[in-house]
Amino acid sequence: MPLYRKRIVNGSSLDIPSDTRTVAGSNDFFIGIDENSELYKIKKSDLLVGLSSDTGGGTTPTTPTTGYPTGMALLLEDGSKLDKSGNDRHATPVGANSPTSVVGLDGKQVLKWDGSGTQELEITPFLSGATGATLYCVFTIESGDNYNIVRTIDVSGGDFWKFIGGSAGYFATFLQNRLEIYPPSMPATGSILVSIHSGSNYQILINNDSKGIKSNTFFAGNKFRIGVNDYPFVGSIATLLVYPEHIQPYTTKHNSIINVIKTRYTSLTLVS
Numbered sequence: 001m002p003l004y005r006k007r008i009v010n011g012s013s014l015d016i017p018s019d020t021r022t023v024a025g026s027n028d029f030f031i032g033i034d035e036n037s038e039l040y041k042i043k044k045s046d047l048l049v050g051l052s053s054d055t056g057g058g059t060t061p062t063t064p065t066t067g068y069p070t071g072m073a074l075l076l077e078d079g080s081k082l083d084k085s086g087n088d089r090h091a092t093p094v095g096a097n098s099p100t101s102v103v104g105l106d107g108k109q110v111l112k113w114d115g116s117g118t119q120e121l122e123i124t125p126f127l128s129g130a131t132g133a134t135l136y137c138v139f140t141i142e143s144g145d146n147y148n149i150v151r152t153i154d155v156s157g158g159d160f161w162k163f164i165g166g167s168a169g170y171f172a173t174f175l176q177n178r179l180e181i182y183p184p185s186m187p188a189t190g191s192i193l194v195s196i197h198s199g200s201n202y203q204i205l206i207n208n209d210s211k212g213i214k215s216n217t218f219f220a221g222n223k224f225r226i227g228v229n230d231y232p233f234v235g236s237i238a239t240l241l242v243y244p245e246h247i248q249p250y251t252t253k254h255n256s257i258i259n260v261i262k263t264r265y266t267s268l269t270l271v272s
Contacts, residue, residue: 066084066260067260067263068241068256068257068260069253069256069257071243071244071245072085072087072241072242072243073085073087073089073126073127073133073242073243073244074087074089074123074126074240074241074242075239075240075241075242076091076111076226076237076239076240076241077238077239077240077241078108078109079101079102079104079108079109079110079111080101080109080111081098081099081111081121083123087126089123089124089126090123091121091122091123091226092121092122092123093119093120093121093122094120094121094122094225094229095118095120095229096118097116097118097119098119098121099111099112099113099119099121099227099236099237100112100114102236104140104236104238105138105140105191105236105238105265105267106264106265106266106267108238108264108265110140110236110237110238111227111236111237112235112236113227113232113233113234113235113236113237114234115143115232115233115234116232117229117230117232118229119227119229120225120226120227120228120229121225121226121227122223122224122225122226123224123226124224125152125220125221125222125223125224126224126244127152127174127220127221127224127244128220129220130218130220130244130245131199131218131245131246132198132199132200132218132244132245132246133174133196133198133199133218133220133242133243133244133245133246134195134196134197134198134242134243134245134246134247134254135150135173135174135194135195135196135240135241135242135243136193136194136195136239136240136241136242136257136261137149137150137193137194137195137237137239137240137241138191138192138193138237138238138239138261138264138265138268139191139192139194139235139236139237139238140190140191140192140235140236140238141187141188141189141190141191141192141234141235142189142234142235142236143189143234143235146160146162146163146231147160147161147162147231147232147233147234147235148160148161148227148228148230148231148233149161149194149226149227149233149237149240150173150224150225150226150240151172151173151223151224151225151228152172152173152174152175152219152220152221152222152223152224152225153172153175153176153219153221153222153223154223155172155177155178156177157170157178158170158178158230158231159171159172159173159178160231161173161186161194162186162187162188167184167185167186167188168180168181168182168183168184168185168186169181169182169183169184169186169204170182171196171204173196173198174196174198174202174218174219174220174221175198175202175216175218175219176219177216179202179214179216182204182211182212182214183204183206183211183212184211186206187206191238191265191267191268192206192207192268193205193206193207193208193261193265193268193270194206195208195249195254197246197247197248197249198216198217198218198246199217199218199245199246200217200218200246201213201214201215201216201217202214202215202216202217202218203249205249207268207269207270207271208249208258208270208271208272209271210249218246226240238264238265239261239264239265241257258270
């Protein structure tokens with residue numbers, strides 16, 4: 001491939017090819033320069049996700065390497081326990097065991113829990129001082145007896161994303177006390193998106209469909225645990241994304257996030 005010039009950026013040389021192509025391969029990378037004049041490469045798929053996250057108004061800035069709107073507090077994705085938000089809030093095992101990275105939903109790497117009750121992860125609490133929080137979680141349930149994906153506080157009677165005695169949720173994520181029989185029905189199998197919107201009120205969406213608004217208000221809690229041991233999860237987590245703010249459902253920022261998730265996981269059936 002012929003080269004016609006070399007550019008020096010922050011001491012790094014970049015050979016720029018002279019040939020021009022009209023189609024980029026699925027495994028091709030693009031070279032970019034960030035605001036600090038540092039070179040980086042981005043996959044074609046990630047670049048397209050970033051572009052598709054603009055809802056048309058052009059008012060929601062996105063993080064270049066993820067496509068999600070800026071301001072996130074935590075992002076676990078691609079089967080990794082390393083935080084991709086840039087905040088270094090990496091997940092670590094509570095005990096000796098950890099979920100494994102496997103190929104899962106739509107061919108993406110995911111974190112897999114086997115139901116042994118020994119693979120709980122923890123992250124140092126990071127929402128102190130926040131007045132709200134919003135969580136987006138894409139996960140696949142293989143066995144739905146009961147499960148709890150994210151715990152932020154210990155509550156009397158326990159908290160469940162799905163209770164073994166029925167299909168209802170008993171959520172306490174971002175709350176001081178658990179909500180009982182809300183939502184009234186949680187999936188027992190399959191791949192879903194759950195978003196939790198907590199601030200001056202509380203709302204859960206399943207596959208972008210609201211399950212009603214509760215008057216309960218945000219509480220940061222004193223922990224951040226994933227796939228808790230006492231209610232073993234059998235399944236996998238593809239994306240876990242948290243913003244330290246109350247994002248109202250169906251607003252521009254929320255819709256931008258949903259657009260990225262739709263692009264990443266095309267088999268999900270989300271309410272428009």
